[in-house]
Amino acid sequence: MEPASSTSNSKIKRKLLGLSILAAVITGVLHALRQPLASYLTAAIGEQLVEQMKGKVQSPQEFILHRFWDLELVIVSGLVLVWLTYAALSIASRARRALLRVLWASLFGFVFLNLMLSILSHTCSFWMVLYALHPTFKEVSFQIEKRLLVESNTPKRCAVIGSSQAAAEIDAGQLTSEFYPQAWFAMMHFAGANASDFLVFEDHARDASADQIICYVSQQTFYNSNSGHIYLPLLRPNSLRDLMDCGAVEHGLRSNMMHGVFGMALPVYRMRRSLAAAILGSVEDDGIGRILPREATADGNAVDRLLSRAENYRMDAASEFQQRCFRQFLTRCGQDGIEVIIIRGQVSPKMEAQIPEEIDEDFSRFLADLQMEFPELKMIGAELPRHTADQYSDLMHIKRQFREEYTRRLASVLQQEYVTDASISRSN
Amino acid sequence: MAIVLATYYRLQHRSQNAFLLCASYIFYGWWDWRFVSLLLLSTVIDYYCARMIGSGKHRKLFLLLSVTSNLTILGFFKYFNFFSESLQSLFDGLGWYADLPTLNVILPVGISFYTFQSLSYTVDVYRHQLEPSKDLLDVALYVSFFPQLVAGPIERAVAFLPQVQRSRRITETAVLNGIWLILIGYVKKTVIADRCAQLVDPCFSGDALPFTGLANWLVLYAFAFQIYGDFSGYTDIARGVAKLLGFDLMLNFAAPYLVSNPSAFWRNWHISLSTWLRDYLYIPLGGNRCSAFRNNCNLMVTMGLGGLWHGAGWAYLFWGIFHGLLLVIFRDRRRAESPSRLQSTWYWRFVAIFVFFHISCLGWLLFRTGSLPPSMNQIAFLRDSFVTLTQASSQFPWPLVQTLIPMAMLVFLFQWYHERMECFSSWPIKAQSMGVVVGTCLLLVFGAFRGTGFIYFQF
Numbered sequence: 042m043e044p045a046s047s048t049s050n051s052k053i054k055r056k057l058l059g060l061s062i063l064a065a066v067i068t069g070v071l072h073a074l075r076q077p078l079a080s081y082l083t084a085a086i087g088e089q090l091v092e093q094m095k096g097k098v099q100s101p102q103e104f105i106l107h108r109f110w111d112l113e114l115v116i117v118s119g120l121v122l123v124w125l126t127y128a129a130l131s132i133a134s135r136a137r138r139a140l141l142r143v144l145w146a147s148l149f150g151f152v153f154l155n156l157m158l159s160i161l162s163h164t165c166s167f168w169m170v171l172y173a174l175h176p177t178f179k180e181v182s183f184q185i186e187k188r189l190l191v192e193s194n195t196p197k198r199c200a201v202i203g204s205s206q207a208a209a210e211i212d213a214g215q216l217t218s219e220f221y222p223q224a225w226f227a228m229m230h231f232a233g234a235n236a237s238d239f240l241v242f243e244d245h246a247r248d249a250s251a252d253q254i255i256c257y258v259s260q261q262t263f264y265n266s267n268s269g270h271i272y273l274p275l276l277r278p279n280s281l282r283d284l285m286d287c288g289a290v291e292h293g294l295r296s297n298m299m300h301g302v303f304g305m306a307l308p309v310y311r312m313r314r315s316l317a318a319a320i321l322g323s324v325e326d327d328g329i330g331r332i333l334p335r336e337a338t339a340d341g342n343a344v345d346r347l348l349s350r351a352e353n354y355r356m357d358a359a360s361e362f363q364q365r366c367f368r369q370f371l372t373r374c375g376q377d378g379i380e381v382i383i384i385r386g387q388v389s390p391k392m393e394a395q396i397p398e399e400i401d402e403d404f405s406r407f408l409a410d411l412q413m414e415f416p417e418l419k420m421i422g423a424e425l426p427r428h429t430a431d432q433y434s435d436l437m438h439i440k441r442q443f444r445e446e447y448t449r450r451l452a453s454v455l456q457q458e459y460v461t462d463a464s465i466s467r468s469n
Numbered sequence: 470m471a472i473v474l475a476t477y478y479r480l481q482h483r484s485q486n487a488f489l490l491c492a493s494y495i496f497y498g499w500w501d502w503r504f505v506s507l508l509l510l511s512t513v514i515d516y517y518c519a520r521m522i523g524s525g526k527h528r529k530l531f532l533l534l535s536v537t538s539n540l541t542i543l544g545f546f547k548y549f550n551f552f553s554e555s556l557q558s559l560f561d562g563l564g565w566y567a568d569l570p571t572l573n574v575i576l577p578v579g580i581s582f583y584t585f586q587s588l589s590y591t592v593d594v595y596r597h598q599l600e601p602s603k604d605l606l607d608v609a610l611y612v613s614f615f616p617q618l619v620a621g622p623i624e625r626a627v628a629f630l631p632q633v634q635r636s637r638r639i640t641e642t643a644v645l646n647g648i649w650l651i652l653i654g655y656v657k658k659t660v661i662a663d664r665c666a667q668l669v670d671p672c673f674s675g676d677a678l679p680f681t682g683l684a685n686w687l688v689l690y691a692f693a694f695q696i697y698g699d700f701s702g703y704t705d706i707a708r709g710v711a712k713l714l715g716f717d718l719m720l721n722f723a724a725p726y727l728v729s730n731p732s733a734f735w736r737n738w739h740i741s742l743s744t745w746l747r748d749y750l751y752i753p754l755g756g757n758r759c760s761a762f763r764n765n766c767n768l769m770v771t772m773g774l775g776g777l778w779h780g781a782g783w784a785y786l787f788w789g790i791f792h793g794l795l796l797v798i799f800r801d802r803r804r805a806e807s808p809s810r811l812q813s814t815w816y817w818r819f820v821a822i823f824v825f826f827h828i829s830c831l832g833w834l835l836f837r838t839g840s841l842p843p844s845m846n847q848i849a850f851l852r853d854s855f856v857t858l859t860q861a862s863s864q865f866p867w868p869l870v871q872t873l874i875p876m877a878m879l880v881f882l883f884q885w886y887h888e889r890m891e892c893f894s895s896w897p898i899k900a901q902s903m904g905v906v907v908g909t910c911l912l913l914v915f916g917a918f919r920g921t922g923f924i925y926f927q928f
Contacts, residue, residue: 134898140641146902147909154906313914321664321915322871 050131057127064120068113075109096214097189099221107192111164118160122153129153159308165189174319180274181315183231186213190249193225200246201226202233203257206386209438211257212448219452227251232271236262236367237294240284243373244277254379259386261437263363263407264354264400266292274311276301283373287365292358347436351388351395356403364407371415381415383408384451385422390429392436424454474713482636486610489714493615497579500619504577507542508613514538515587516608519594523601535591539584546580551781579619581778585745587612590626592749599627607633614716616707620700622721622741629716637715642894645901647712649893652908654705657883659916661698661876662924665691667917668869673837680866682853687869689830692837694876697726699924700739701883720891724884726829729821731795734829746775761804768800769793780839788835795828879911 071078079102087101098104129149136142161167165188171181190198197220201213213228220226227249232242239256246254272294281298289298304311314324374381385408387393412418426447434440439447473492480488498505518535522528590608593599602608611630617623668691672678678685701722708718725738735743747756754767769790776789834850883890893901 130899130902133902138641139894140644142898143645143901143905146898147905150902150906151909154910307913309910310913316914320875322868323667 053127057124060123061120064116068116071109071113071116075106079105079109094214096212096216096218097186099217099225103192103194108166111166114164115161115166119157122157126150126153155308158312162308162312163188165192168315171315171319175322178315178318178324179231180271181318183229184315186227186229187245187249190225190227190251195220195222195225197224197253198249198251199224199226199253199255200242200249200251201228201230201255201257202239202242203230203384203386204234204259204261205230206259206261206388206437207233207257207384210386210444210447211255211451212444215445215448216452216455219449220456226255230257232275233257234261234271235265236363236370237284237287237289238271239370240287240366240373241272241275241277241280243370243377243379244279245275246374246379247377251379253382254374255382255384257384257386258367259388260351260354260396260400260404263367263404264356264360265350266355266357266359272297272301273304273314276305278305279373281305283369284366287369288362292362347392348395351392351436352397354396354400356400360403368411368414371411371418375415375417380417380419382419382421382455383411384425385420387428389433389436421451421454424450426450470710477714478639485637486606486633489615490606490610490613493610493613493618496615497613497618500578501575503575504580507546507577507580508583509609511539511542511584511587512609512612513605515591515612516602516605519591519601519608520603522591522594528595532591532595536588539588543580543584546575546577548777548781555783582621582623583612583618585623585742585778586626589623589745589749590630593626599630602630602634604634614711616710616714616716617718620703620707621739622704622707622719623745624718624741625745628719632716639713639715643712643715645894646892647709649890649904650705650709650712652709652905652912653883653890654702654707654709655916656879656908656911657698657702657705659918660911661879662695662702663698663917664872664915665695665698665876668872669695669837678850684865684869685850685853686827686830687866687873689834690873690877691869692833693726693826693830694873694880696833696836696924697722697880723887726826726880727822727884729818729825730799731792731825732799734825735792735796742775742778746771750774757800761801764800765797768796772796779836782839784835784839788832791832791835875915 082105083102090101090104091098094104126149130146133142133145133149136145162184165185168181168184168188171178172185175181186200190200199216201207201211201216208228208230211228213226216226217224229242229245232238232245233256236258243254276298281301284294284298289295309316317324371381388396408420412420428439428443428447432439432443473488477485477488494505494508497508515535515538518531521531590599590611594601607630610633611624611626614624614629669688672680672688672691678688680688704718704721708721711718719741721739721741723737723740725734728734728737751767751771754770755763756767757764759767770793772793773786773789776785776787776792779785779788831850889896893904896904
C-alpha cells in the first residue's frame with residue numbers, strides 16, 4: 042500500500058481548510074446571534090418547551106442558550122479532531138510497513154472517536170437525541186437530569202436518588218417548579234437500587250455541583266442481593282477504590298467492576314447500552330420480554346415475584362457490605378460538603394407483612410446508628426403520608442395519580458424542615 | 470491463540486506442521502478428550518487406504534473401506550438413534566411389536582465436517598487428482614486443522630494438502646486480511662447472530678410463534694440473519710486465523726440473500742458443502758448428464774442427504790427435500806423457457822431476490838424448529854400470514870422492526886461487498902482504518918457478549 046501522494050494531500054488540506062473556515066463562520070455567527078436567536082425561539086416555542094419537559098425546563102431562554110453552547114462545542118471540538126485525525130493519518134502513512142500503517146491509523150482514529158464521544162457525552166443535547174430515539178432508557182434520563190442539574194444556576198441543587206420506587210413517588214420536576222428559582226431537583230433514580238450504587242453515584246453528584254442528595258432508601262436497598270448494578274456507565278476511580286475497600290470483589294461484583302474499568306477507559310464502551318438502546322431499541326440483557334404479547338396473568342406474576350422477594354430479604358455478609366458502602370457514601374458526601382437527606386421508603390402493607398421482623402428492626406437500628414454517626418444527616422419518614430394498599434399498582438410502586446400529592450407533601454416538609462437557607466421559599 | 474502464533478512464527482516448516490498438529494489435537498481434546506481417538510482413527514484409516522489406492526492394488530476395495538469406515542463412524546454417532554426411533558415408529562404404526570435399542574451416544578463435535586473432509590482425500594486420490602501423501606503427519610494436519618475442524622469450511626485435499634506440504638511464507642498482506650476477517654467474523658457473530666438470537670430463541674420456545682400474521686415474518690427474518698451471521702461469522706474467523714498461519718481456506722459464503730434462484734443460493738451458501746455434495750454425490754449419481762427425470766431424482770437425493778447431514782431429524786430431511794424441490798422446479802422452468810427481456814431488468818431481479826429471500830426463510834422455519842409441529846409448519850405459517858394480511862394487528866411488534874433494520878443493513882452490506890471484504894489489504898489506508906475503527910466500535914457497542922455458542926457446532 043503506497044503512502045498518499047503529495048497531490049492528494051494538498052487536495053485534502055484545501056478541503057480541510059475550507060471546512061475549518063466554514064465551521065469558524067458558523068460558530069462565529071452562532072456566538073454572535075445566540076442571544077437574539079434564543080429570545081426569538083423562546084417567544085416561539087418557550088411555552089411548549091416548558092410543558093413538554095414537565096418541569097425540567099424552568100427558563101426556556103437559558104435552556105436554548107445552553108443548546109447553542111452545546112452546538113458550538115461540538116463544531117469546534119469536531120473540527121479540532123478532524124485536523125488531528127488528518128495529522129495522525131499523515132504520520133501513520135509514513136510507516137514503512139503496511140500493517141503498521143493500518144494499525145497506527147486505526148488506533149488514532151479509534152482514540153479520536155472516543156474523544157469525540159466523550160465530548161459529546163458532556164452535552165445535554167447528545168443525550169436528548171438518544172432520549173428521542175428510546176425514551177424509556179433510564180441511563181439516558183439519568184444523564185439528561187445530571188446535565189440539567191449542571192446547567193441550572195439556582196443557589197441550591199438537589200439530586201434525588203433511589204430505586205424505581207423513588208421515581209414512582211417523587212416528581213422532581215414538580216419539586217423544581219415549587220422551589221424555582223431557588224432550588225433545582227434532579228431525579229436520578231438510575232443509580233440507587235443498592236447502597237453500593239449510591240457510592241458510585243457520589244462522584245457524579247460532586248461533578249454536578251449538587252449541594253444536597255435526597256436518598257430514598259428501603260429494605261430493598263440493603264437486604265436484597267439481587268438488585269442490578271450500574272457500574273459500566275458510572276464507575277470512577279474514587280468509587281472503584283471505595284468499592285474495593287468495602288469488599289465488592291468478595292461479593293461477586295468483580296465482573297461488573299471490570300466492565301466499569303473498561304468503561305472508564307473507553308467512552309464508546311461506557312455508552313454501549315445507551316447507544317444500543319437508541320439504535321436497536323434494546324440492550325443485550327433486555328430480552329424480547331417487552332416485545333412479546335403479554336399474558337393476562339402478568340400482573341399476578343409480578344405480585345408473586347415481589348412477595349417472594351420480600352420473604353428473601355436477608356441479614357448476611359451481603360447486607361453488611363451494602364451498609365458499609367452506604368456509610369462510605371455518607372463519609373464522602375461529608376468530605377465534599379454535600380448534605381444528605383434520607384427518606385425512609387415504604388411498600389404496600391401486603392408486602393410489608395412479608396418482610397421478616399428482624400430485617401425491619403435491623404433497618405431501623407441501622408438508620409438510628411447513622412444519625413448518631415453523622416449528626417448532620419437528616420431523615421424524613423414519619424412526616425410523609427403512609428400509602429394504603431390500594432394506592433399501589435404492584436406492591437412497591439404507587440399509582441401515578443398519588444404521586445402529585447406525595448410530592449407536594451414532600452415539598453412542604455423540605456421547605457419547613459430542611460431547606461435551611463432563609464432566602465429560599467416556595468415560588469407560590 | 471496469541472501463544473500459538475508467537476510460537477508458530479519462530480518455527481521452521483516441519484516443526485510448524487508438528488506444532489499445529491499438536492495444537493489441533495489439544496484444541497479438539499479441550500471440547501471432549503474422549504473423541505480424539507475417533508479423529509485419529511478416521512485419519513489413520515484414510516491415510517493407509519489412500520496409500521494403498523495410490524499403489525494401484527485393490528483400488529476399489531480400499532476406496533470402499535475408506536467410504537464405509539467414515540460413513541459408519543458418522544452413521545453410528547449421528548444417525549443410530551434417529552433410524553432406530555424412526556423404525557420403531559414405523560413398526561408401531563404397522564402394529565408390529567419390536568423393542569429396538571437406542572443408545573445414549575454423544576455426538577462428537579465436528580464429526581460431520583472432518584469425516585467428509587477425510588473422505589474427500591481418499592476419493593481425490595482414487596480419481597488421480599492427488600498423489601497420496603507419504604507423511605501421516607501431513608494428512609493428520611489436513612484432517613484436524615483446528616481453525617476449521619469443528620464447523621468447516623470443508624476443505625479439499627487438492628487445495629489444502631499442498632499448503633501443508635510446502636513451506637509457508639506469512640506475508641503482511643495475509644496478516645492484514647486475516648485480522649480483518651477475524652474482526653468481521655466477530656462482528657457477524659456477536660452483533661448480528663447473537664443479537665438476533667435474543668429475539669429468536671424466546672419466540673421458538675413455545676408451540677407456536679408468539680405473534681399473528683405478518684409479524685411472524687419478522688421472527689423468520691431474525692433467524693435468517695442469525696444463521697447467516699453465526700455460520701459465516703465462524704467461517705470468517707476460521708479463515709482469518711488460517712491466514713495468520715499462512716493457509717488459505719476456501720470461501721464458504723458469498724451473497725446468499727442477494728440471489729434470485731435456488732441454484733444461485735447454493736453457489737453462495739455453505740459453498741464447501743454444496744460443492745462437496747456436487748462432486749462426491751451428485752455427479753457420481755449421474756448429475757445432469759442423463760434424462761431430466763433421472764437428473765431430478767439425483768437432485769432430490771443429493772439435497773435430501775444434504776439436509777440430513779445437518780441433523781438427524783425428519784425436519785432436516787424435509788428441509789433438504791424442500792430445497793431439492795425448489796431446484797427441480799427452477800431447472801425444469803429454465804429448460805422449458807428462455808429468460809425474457811423483462812427478466813433481465815434490474816427491477817425484475819429485485820423482485821426475484823425479494824421473493825426468493827422469503828422462500829428461503831420458509832425453509833429456515835423448518836430448519837429452526839427441527840421438528841414438524843402442526844402449528845409451526847410452513848403451510849400453517851403461510852395461511853396465517855395471508856389470512857391476517859388485511860387485518861391490522863394491534864400488537865404489531867414495532868420494537869422488533871427497530872432492531873431488525875440495522876441487522877438487515879449489516880447483513881446486506883456484508884453480502885453486497887463480500888468480494889471487497891476479501892481484499893482488505895488493497896483498500897486505501899483511510900478506508901482500512903475506518904473499517905477497523907467502525908468494526909471495533911460495532912463490536913464494543915452492539916456486541917452481545919453473553920451470547921450463545923455457534924449453531925453449526927451441533928452438526
